[in-house]
Amino acid sequence: MKMNFLKKHSIEIGLLLLFLLPPLGIGLLIIIGLIHLIKIIKTKKPLHFSIASFFFINLLIASIGASFMYMEIKYFMIPILIASYLGYYLYVKERFSKQLLCNYVRIIIFGGIYIAFIGQFQLLIPEFVNLFQPKSHWFIQAIGVLTGWMPLSFDESNRLFGSAYNPNFAAFFLLMSIALLLWKLLRRENILRNSGLLLILGFAIIQTGSRSGVIGMILLFIIFLFRYRWQIGAGLAGLLGLISLKFDLINELLPRYDTLQVSATGRKNIWENSVHIWSDHPFFGVTPLGFREAYDAFAHDKVAHAHNIFLGFFTEYGTIGGLSFVLLFIAIVVTVVLTMYTCRNRKKYLDIFLLLMPVFLMTGMLDHPLVSPQTALLSIFVIAGWERYVKRIHFFAKPAVESNHAGVQ
Secondary structure, three states: OHHHHHHHOHHHHHHHHHHHOHHHHHHHHHHHHHHHHHHHHHHOOOOOOOHHHHHHHHHHHHHHHHHHHHOOHHHHHHHHHHHHHHHHHHHHHHHOOHHHHHHHHHHHHHHHHHHHHHHHHHHHOHHHHHOOOOOOOHHHHHHHHHHOOOOOOOOOOOOOOOOOOOHHHHHHHHHHHHHHHHHHHHOOOOHHHHHHHHHHHHHHHHHHOOHHHHHHHHHHHHHHHHHHOHHHHHHHHHHHHHHHHHHOHHHHHOOOHHHHHHHHHHHHHHHHHHHHHHHHOOOOOOHHHHHHHHHHHHHOOOOOOOOOHHHHHHHHHHHHHHHHHHHHHHHHHHHHHHHHHHOOOOOOOHHHHHHHHHHHHHHHOOOOHHHOHHHHHHHHHHHHHHHHHHOOOOOOOOOOOOOOEOOEO
16 A cells, blocks of 8 residues: 555655755656656657657757766766656656646645745754754765755855755745745635745745845746736836836845845856857767866866856757757747637636746746756656646637646646
8 A cells, every 4th residue: 555655656755855855856756767768668668759858858868978078977977867857757747637736736835835944944043054064074964965954055154045955946946836826826725824825935035045036036926916917917017117217126125236246247257158168068068067177177166057047058968958948948938828828718727837937937047946956857847747738738729618638727
Protein backbone atom coordinates (compact mmCIF):
# COMPACT_ATOMS: atom_id res chain seq x y z
CA MET A 1 0.00 0.00 0.00
CA LYS A 2 2.77 2.43 0.96
CA MET A 3 4.77 1.60 -2.17
CA ASN A 4 1.72 2.20 -4.35
CA PHE A 5 1.14 5.56 -2.66
CA LEU A 6 4.78 6.59 -3.11
CA LYS A 7 4.74 5.55 -6.77
CA LYS A 8 1.41 7.25 -7.44
CA HIS A 9 2.46 10.52 -5.80
CA SER A 10 6.18 10.50 -6.59
CA ILE A 11 5.95 13.82 -8.45
CA GLU A 12 4.21 15.54 -5.55
CA ILE A 13 6.68 14.13 -3.04
CA GLY A 14 9.60 15.36 -5.13
CA LEU A 15 8.05 18.82 -5.51
CA LEU A 16 7.42 19.10 -1.78
CA LEU A 17 10.99 18.06 -1.00
CA LEU A 18 12.27 20.83 -3.27
CA PHE A 19 11.23 23.19 -0.47
CA LEU A 20 11.87 21.07 2.62
CA LEU A 21 15.03 19.18 1.62
CA PRO A 22 16.07 20.56 -1.78
CA PRO A 23 18.87 18.08 -2.66
CA LEU A 24 16.55 15.13 -1.98
CA GLY A 25 13.76 16.67 -4.02
CA ILE A 26 16.10 17.44 -6.90
CA GLY A 27 17.58 13.92 -6.72
CA LEU A 28 14.16 12.22 -6.66
CA LEU A 29 12.78 14.14 -9.65
CA ILE A 30 16.02 13.65 -11.60
CA ILE A 31 15.84 9.90 -10.97
CA ILE A 32 12.17 9.86 -12.03
CA GLY A 33 13.10 11.66 -15.24
CA LEU A 34 16.06 9.40 -16.06
CA ILE A 35 14.12 6.19 -15.36
CA HIS A 36 11.24 7.35 -17.55
CA LEU A 37 13.58 8.32 -20.40
CA ILE A 38 15.40 4.98 -20.17
CA LYS A 39 12.03 3.17 -20.33
CA ILE A 40 11.10 5.10 -23.46
CA ILE A 41 14.41 4.21 -25.09
CA LYS A 42 14.20 0.52 -24.07
CA THR A 43 10.62 0.07 -25.25
CA LYS A 44 11.37 2.11 -28.41
CA LYS A 45 8.30 4.20 -27.83
CA PRO A 46 8.01 7.13 -30.23
CA LEU A 47 9.08 10.44 -28.76
CA HIS A 48 6.17 12.73 -29.61
CA PHE A 49 7.50 15.95 -31.06
CA SER A 50 6.73 19.25 -29.37
CA ILE A 51 8.50 22.59 -29.13
CA ALA A 52 9.49 21.78 -25.54
CA SER A 53 10.89 18.32 -26.36
CA PHE A 54 12.78 19.90 -29.28
CA PHE A 55 14.15 22.47 -26.82
CA PHE A 56 15.40 19.84 -24.34
CA ILE A 57 16.91 17.71 -27.10
CA ASN A 58 18.86 20.69 -28.41
CA LEU A 59 20.08 21.52 -24.91
CA LEU A 60 21.20 17.90 -24.62
CA ILE A 61 23.08 18.08 -27.94
CA ALA A 62 24.74 21.38 -26.97
CA SER A 63 25.78 20.13 -23.52
CA ILE A 64 27.25 16.92 -24.96
CA GLY A 65 29.13 18.94 -27.58
CA ALA A 66 30.53 21.35 -24.96
CA SER A 67 31.53 18.47 -22.67
CA PHE A 68 33.54 16.77 -25.40
CA MET A 69 34.97 20.06 -26.63
CA TYR A 70 36.43 20.97 -23.24
CA MET A 71 36.91 17.40 -21.95
CA GLU A 72 36.10 18.42 -18.39
CA ILE A 73 34.68 15.49 -16.44
CA LYS A 74 32.36 17.68 -14.37
CA TYR A 75 30.80 19.11 -17.54
CA PHE A 76 29.41 15.65 -18.36
CA MET A 77 27.04 16.08 -15.42
CA ILE A 78 25.07 18.61 -17.48
CA PRO A 79 24.00 16.19 -20.28
CA ILE A 80 22.79 13.81 -17.55
CA LEU A 81 20.84 16.66 -15.92
CA ILE A 82 19.29 17.74 -19.24
CA ALA A 83 18.37 14.13 -20.06
CA SER A 84 16.60 13.93 -16.70
CA TYR A 85 14.78 17.20 -17.47
CA LEU A 86 13.58 15.72 -20.76
CA GLY A 87 12.39 12.52 -19.07
CA TYR A 88 10.75 14.46 -16.24
CA TYR A 89 8.97 16.72 -18.73
CA LEU A 90 7.64 13.69 -20.62
CA TYR A 91 6.66 11.97 -17.35
CA VAL A 92 4.68 14.99 -16.12
CA LYS A 93 3.07 15.52 -19.52
CA GLU A 94 1.98 11.88 -19.64
CA ARG A 95 0.46 11.95 -16.14
CA PHE A 96 -0.89 15.49 -16.08
CA SER A 97 -4.38 15.70 -14.63
CA LYS A 98 -6.67 18.01 -12.70
CA GLN A 99 -5.72 16.33 -9.43
CA LEU A 100 -1.99 16.62 -10.11
CA LEU A 101 -2.39 20.31 -10.98
CA CYS A 102 -4.39 20.96 -7.80
CA ASN A 103 -1.72 19.20 -5.74
CA TYR A 104 0.92 21.33 -7.46
CA VAL A 105 -0.97 24.49 -6.48
CA ARG A 106 -1.15 23.39 -2.83
CA ILE A 107 2.55 22.49 -2.73
CA ILE A 108 3.71 25.78 -4.27
CA ILE A 109 1.58 27.85 -1.89
CA PHE A 110 2.84 25.82 1.08
CA GLY A 111 6.41 26.20 -0.19
CA GLY A 112 6.10 29.97 -0.37
CA ILE A 113 4.75 30.15 3.19
CA TYR A 114 7.52 27.83 4.37
CA ILE A 115 10.22 30.01 2.77
CA ALA A 116 8.69 33.13 4.35
CA PHE A 117 8.52 31.40 7.76
CA ILE A 118 12.11 30.15 7.71
CA GLY A 119 13.19 33.54 6.44
CA GLN A 120 11.95 35.23 9.62
CA PHE A 121 14.38 33.14 11.68
CA GLN A 122 17.15 34.12 9.30
CA LEU A 123 16.38 37.82 9.68
CA LEU A 124 15.43 37.98 13.37
CA ILE A 125 18.13 35.64 14.65
CA PRO A 126 21.42 36.40 12.84
CA GLU A 127 23.06 33.46 14.63
CA PHE A 128 20.67 31.18 12.73
CA VAL A 129 22.27 32.17 9.41
CA ASN A 130 25.79 32.35 10.80
CA LEU A 131 25.42 28.77 12.00
CA PHE A 132 25.20 27.53 8.40
CA GLN A 133 27.96 29.63 6.83
CA PRO A 134 30.16 27.70 4.34
CA LYS A 135 33.10 27.93 6.79
CA SER A 136 31.27 26.18 9.62
CA HIS A 137 31.76 22.54 10.77
CA TRP A 138 31.23 19.99 8.00
CA PHE A 139 28.23 18.45 9.78
CA ILE A 140 26.54 21.84 10.10
CA GLN A 141 27.39 22.55 6.46
CA ALA A 142 25.72 19.28 5.47
CA ILE A 143 22.55 20.29 7.32
CA GLY A 144 22.66 23.72 5.67
CA VAL A 145 22.99 22.22 2.19
CA LEU A 146 20.34 19.57 2.87
CA THR A 147 17.77 22.09 4.09
CA GLY A 148 18.66 24.96 1.75
CA TRP A 149 19.45 27.16 4.77
CA MET A 150 23.08 27.75 3.77
CA PRO A 151 23.49 31.15 2.05
CA LEU A 152 25.21 30.83 -1.32
CA SER A 153 26.49 33.46 -3.79
CA PHE A 154 25.55 36.53 -1.71
CA ASP A 155 26.97 38.27 1.34
CA GLU A 156 24.10 40.50 2.57
CA SER A 157 22.90 39.11 5.88
CA ASN A 158 19.69 41.16 5.92
CA ARG A 159 18.07 39.43 2.92
CA LEU A 160 15.51 36.63 3.25
CA PHE A 161 16.25 33.43 1.35
CA GLY A 162 14.41 30.67 3.26
CA SER A 163 15.30 27.26 1.88
CA ALA A 164 16.33 28.53 -1.58
CA TYR A 165 20.05 29.18 -0.84
CA ASN A 166 19.77 32.61 -2.48
CA PRO A 167 17.35 35.59 -2.09
CA ASN A 168 16.71 35.90 -5.84
CA PHE A 169 15.69 32.25 -6.07
CA ALA A 170 13.50 32.74 -2.98
CA ALA A 171 11.79 35.65 -4.76
CA PHE A 172 11.07 33.33 -7.69
CA PHE A 173 9.32 30.81 -5.40
CA LEU A 174 7.42 33.53 -3.57
CA LEU A 175 6.18 35.03 -6.85
CA MET A 176 4.89 31.62 -7.92
CA SER A 177 3.04 31.27 -4.62
CA ILE A 178 1.59 34.77 -4.97
CA ALA A 179 0.44 33.97 -8.51
CA LEU A 180 -1.45 30.90 -7.29
CA LEU A 181 -3.02 32.74 -4.36
CA LEU A 182 -4.22 35.39 -6.82
CA TRP A 183 -5.76 32.58 -8.87
CA LYS A 184 -7.61 31.41 -5.77
CA LEU A 185 -8.90 34.94 -5.24
CA LEU A 186 -10.14 35.00 -8.84
CA ARG A 187 -12.04 31.83 -7.92
CA ARG A 188 -13.28 33.60 -4.75
CA GLU A 189 -11.88 30.82 -2.59
CA ASN A 190 -11.34 31.66 1.11
CA ILE A 191 -10.89 35.35 0.33
CA LEU A 192 -9.98 36.39 3.89
CA ARG A 193 -7.43 33.62 4.46
CA ASN A 194 -5.80 33.90 1.04
CA SER A 195 -5.62 37.69 1.29
CA GLY A 196 -3.80 37.29 4.60
CA LEU A 197 -1.36 34.84 3.04
CA LEU A 198 -0.80 37.31 0.19
CA LEU A 199 0.21 39.98 2.68
CA ILE A 200 2.68 37.60 4.32
CA LEU A 201 4.24 36.60 0.99
CA GLY A 202 4.27 40.18 -0.27
CA PHE A 203 6.16 41.29 2.82
CA ALA A 204 8.56 38.35 2.36
CA ILE A 205 9.22 39.44 -1.25
CA ILE A 206 10.30 42.84 0.02
CA GLN A 207 12.50 41.13 2.64
CA THR A 208 14.36 39.22 -0.08
CA GLY A 209 15.69 42.55 -1.32
CA SER A 210 14.99 41.43 -4.89
CA ARG A 211 14.10 44.42 -7.04
CA SER A 212 12.84 42.23 -9.87
CA GLY A 213 10.77 40.34 -7.28
CA VAL A 214 9.00 43.51 -6.11
CA ILE A 215 8.39 44.71 -9.68
CA GLY A 216 7.15 41.21 -10.58
CA MET A 217 4.74 41.23 -7.64
CA ILE A 218 3.26 44.55 -8.77
CA LEU A 219 2.86 43.26 -12.32
CA LEU A 220 1.19 40.09 -11.03
CA PHE A 221 -1.39 42.19 -9.18
CA ILE A 222 -2.04 44.18 -12.36
CA ILE A 223 -2.48 40.94 -14.36
CA PHE A 224 -4.84 39.72 -11.61
CA LEU A 225 -6.94 42.87 -11.93
CA PHE A 226 -6.96 42.55 -15.73
CA ARG A 227 -8.32 39.03 -15.38
CA TYR A 228 -10.88 40.19 -12.81
CA ARG A 229 -11.98 43.33 -14.68
CA TRP A 230 -9.74 44.55 -17.48
CA GLN A 231 -10.92 48.13 -17.01
CA ILE A 232 -9.67 48.09 -13.40
CA GLY A 233 -6.32 46.61 -14.45
CA ALA A 234 -5.80 49.22 -17.16
CA GLY A 235 -6.82 52.02 -14.84
CA LEU A 236 -4.53 50.88 -12.04
CA ALA A 237 -1.57 50.43 -14.40
CA GLY A 238 -2.04 53.97 -15.71
CA LEU A 239 -2.50 55.40 -12.22
CA LEU A 240 0.63 53.69 -10.91
CA GLY A 241 2.59 55.01 -13.87
CA LEU A 242 1.46 58.60 -13.23
CA ILE A 243 2.06 58.41 -9.47
CA SER A 244 5.47 56.85 -10.01
CA LEU A 245 6.51 59.68 -12.35
CA LYS A 246 5.09 62.39 -10.07
CA PHE A 247 6.30 61.19 -6.67
CA ASP A 248 9.26 58.97 -7.58
CA LEU A 249 7.38 55.95 -6.27
CA ILE A 250 10.17 53.61 -7.42
CA ASN A 251 12.44 55.14 -4.81
CA GLU A 252 10.00 54.12 -2.07
CA LEU A 253 9.04 50.68 -3.34
CA LEU A 254 12.27 49.14 -4.63
CA PRO A 255 14.52 47.43 -2.08
CA ARG A 256 18.17 48.56 -2.00
CA TYR A 257 17.31 51.56 -4.16
CA ASP A 258 20.47 53.33 -3.03
CA THR A 259 22.56 50.69 -4.82
CA LEU A 260 20.41 50.64 -7.96
CA GLN A 261 22.89 52.60 -10.08
CA VAL A 262 25.78 50.36 -9.05
CA SER A 263 23.69 47.25 -9.69
CA ALA A 264 22.58 48.52 -13.11
CA THR A 265 26.18 49.17 -14.10
CA GLY A 266 27.17 45.72 -12.86
CA ARG A 267 24.36 44.06 -14.82
CA LYS A 268 25.36 45.96 -17.96
CA ASN A 269 28.94 44.74 -17.62
CA ILE A 270 27.82 41.16 -17.01
CA TRP A 271 25.56 41.22 -20.07
CA GLU A 272 28.28 42.67 -22.30
CA ASN A 273 30.81 40.12 -21.08
CA SER A 274 28.25 37.34 -21.54
CA VAL A 275 27.82 38.35 -25.17
CA HIS A 276 31.59 38.09 -25.60
CA ILE A 277 31.58 34.62 -24.01
CA TRP A 278 28.84 33.54 -26.43
CA SER A 279 30.77 34.94 -29.39
CA ASP A 280 33.85 32.97 -28.26
CA HIS A 281 31.82 29.75 -27.83
CA PRO A 282 29.03 30.17 -30.41
CA PHE A 283 28.01 26.59 -31.15
CA PHE A 284 27.70 24.65 -27.88
CA GLY A 285 28.29 27.31 -25.23
CA VAL A 286 30.18 26.73 -22.00
CA THR A 287 27.52 24.81 -19.98
CA PRO A 288 26.16 26.18 -16.67
CA LEU A 289 29.13 24.68 -14.82
CA GLY A 290 31.63 26.32 -17.15
CA PHE A 291 30.18 29.83 -17.12
CA ARG A 292 31.99 30.99 -13.98
CA GLU A 293 35.38 29.84 -15.30
CA ALA A 294 34.75 31.34 -18.76
CA TYR A 295 33.67 34.63 -17.21
CA ASP A 296 36.70 34.71 -14.90
CA ALA A 297 39.03 34.00 -17.81
CA PHE A 298 37.50 36.85 -19.81
CA ALA A 299 36.69 39.51 -17.18
CA HIS A 300 38.75 38.33 -14.18
CA ASP A 301 35.70 38.22 -11.93
CA LYS A 302 33.62 35.48 -10.30
CA VAL A 303 30.09 35.58 -11.75
CA ALA A 304 27.87 32.51 -11.58
CA HIS A 305 25.59 33.16 -14.58
CA ALA A 306 24.56 35.77 -17.13
CA HIS A 307 21.81 37.35 -14.97
CA ASN A 308 19.45 37.25 -17.94
CA ILE A 309 17.50 34.19 -18.98
CA PHE A 310 17.97 34.73 -22.73
CA LEU A 311 21.69 35.46 -22.50
CA GLY A 312 21.96 32.59 -20.06
CA PHE A 313 20.80 30.00 -22.58
CA PHE A 314 22.97 31.46 -25.35
CA THR A 315 26.13 31.46 -23.22
CA GLU A 316 25.52 28.09 -21.51
CA TYR A 317 24.18 26.15 -24.51
CA GLY A 318 25.41 28.20 -27.45
CA THR A 319 23.39 29.28 -30.45
CA ILE A 320 21.71 25.84 -30.54
CA GLY A 321 20.27 26.18 -27.06
CA GLY A 322 19.65 29.92 -27.24
CA LEU A 323 17.60 29.81 -30.43
CA SER A 324 15.69 26.80 -29.10
CA PHE A 325 14.76 28.77 -26.00
CA VAL A 326 13.65 31.74 -28.10
CA LEU A 327 11.50 29.38 -30.18
CA LEU A 328 9.98 27.88 -27.02
CA PHE A 329 9.29 31.35 -25.64
CA ILE A 330 7.58 32.48 -28.87
CA ALA A 331 5.52 29.26 -29.01
CA ILE A 332 4.29 29.77 -25.45
CA VAL A 333 3.40 33.42 -26.07
CA VAL A 334 1.48 32.54 -29.24
CA THR A 335 -0.47 29.71 -27.59
CA VAL A 336 -1.29 31.96 -24.62
CA VAL A 337 -2.69 34.65 -26.90
CA LEU A 338 -4.63 32.13 -28.99
CA THR A 339 -5.99 30.41 -25.89
CA MET A 340 -7.18 33.69 -24.38
CA TYR A 341 -8.93 34.48 -27.66
CA THR A 342 -10.42 31.01 -28.09
CA CYS A 343 -11.50 30.51 -24.48
CA ARG A 344 -13.29 33.79 -23.94
CA ASN A 345 -15.40 32.27 -21.21
CA ARG A 346 -12.79 31.90 -18.48
CA LYS A 347 -11.93 28.28 -17.87
CA LYS A 348 -11.41 27.15 -14.32
CA TYR A 349 -7.67 26.42 -14.55
CA LEU A 350 -6.57 28.68 -17.40
CA ASP A 351 -5.68 31.53 -15.06
CA ILE A 352 -3.19 29.32 -13.22
CA PHE A 353 -0.98 29.34 -16.29
CA LEU A 354 -1.70 32.96 -17.19
CA LEU A 355 -0.47 34.04 -13.76
CA LEU A 356 2.39 31.55 -13.39
CA MET A 357 4.16 31.84 -16.73
CA PRO A 358 4.88 35.60 -16.56
CA VAL A 359 6.94 34.88 -13.43
CA PHE A 360 9.62 33.25 -15.61
CA LEU A 361 9.99 36.41 -17.71
CA MET A 362 9.71 38.83 -14.77
CA THR A 363 12.52 37.16 -12.86
CA GLY A 364 14.49 36.23 -15.96
CA MET A 365 15.07 39.71 -17.32
CA LEU A 366 17.48 40.66 -14.52
CA ASP A 367 18.45 37.22 -13.29
CA HIS A 368 18.63 33.60 -14.42
CA PRO A 369 16.68 31.59 -11.82
CA LEU A 370 16.32 28.53 -14.06
CA VAL A 371 20.05 27.87 -13.74
CA SER A 372 19.15 26.15 -10.45
CA PRO A 373 17.58 22.65 -10.71
CA GLN A 374 15.46 23.57 -7.68
CA THR A 375 13.64 26.24 -9.69
CA ALA A 376 13.95 24.56 -13.10
CA LEU A 377 12.06 21.44 -12.00
CA LEU A 378 9.11 23.54 -10.80
CA SER A 379 9.11 25.41 -14.11
CA ILE A 380 9.30 22.29 -16.27
CA PHE A 381 6.11 21.07 -14.60
CA VAL A 382 4.34 24.25 -15.74
CA ILE A 383 5.63 23.90 -19.32
CA ALA A 384 4.55 20.24 -19.51
CA GLY A 385 1.17 21.05 -17.99
CA TRP A 386 0.60 23.94 -20.38
CA GLU A 387 1.38 21.82 -23.43
CA ARG A 388 -1.04 19.15 -22.22
CA TYR A 389 -3.65 21.79 -21.40
CA VAL A 390 -3.69 23.37 -24.87
CA LYS A 391 -3.28 20.10 -26.75
CA ARG A 392 -6.97 19.69 -27.59
CA ILE A 393 -7.95 23.33 -27.96
CA HIS A 394 -9.27 24.08 -31.41
CA PHE A 395 -7.79 27.55 -31.74
CA PHE A 396 -9.65 28.58 -34.85
CA ALA A 397 -12.99 27.08 -33.94
CA LYS A 398 -15.81 29.12 -32.45
CA PRO A 399 -15.06 29.87 -28.79
CA ALA A 400 -18.54 29.06 -27.55
CA VAL A 401 -17.77 25.39 -26.90
CA GLU A 402 -14.85 24.57 -24.60
CA SER A 403 -13.26 21.14 -24.45
CA ASN A 404 -11.84 19.04 -21.64
CA HIS A 405 -8.03 19.04 -21.56
CA ALA A 406 -6.78 15.91 -19.80
CA GLY A 407 -9.43 16.43 -17.17
CA VAL A 408 -8.46 20.08 -16.66
CA GLN A 409 -10.91 22.81 -17.62
